Amino acid sequence: MIGQVGTNDRVLSTAPRIRARCGNIVNRESHYAMASSRQGDLFASDPQAELFDEDRPTPVYRADPDKVRNELLQILAEARAASTLPWEPRKLSYYRTVFPQMANWLPDDEADQLRFEFAAELARLQAA
Structure with missing residues (x-):
């Protein structure tokens, strides 16, 4: 075998x-x-955990009223200088939305006055 x-x-x-x-x-x-x-430990403490700490106050953005005022006055001056609508429809829609919102950063009486003047200029330009 x-x-x-x-x-x-x-x-x-x-x-x-x-x-x-x-x-x-x-x-x-x-x-x-x-x-x-080489990967991190899933159960180790996260060094960035303090970024999500709920005890910290949320930062609040506050616009500079002078910058807002200058920008609104520039838009208003452009409308006043025009004999017809100076903006294409998309930009006009943008200004109709943003102008009143930006005015919220100003004192109430000044904001109301600028909104009124902007609306009056738009009405004049649309009638032309």
């Missing part, structure tokens, strides 16, 4: 190859473990 290979012989002859393959798998897994160690 020289040419016959028994079951035990086959298992024994493949064992080194299996061990080598398993070793490769273990090496690959350790490689991935090393790569993942």
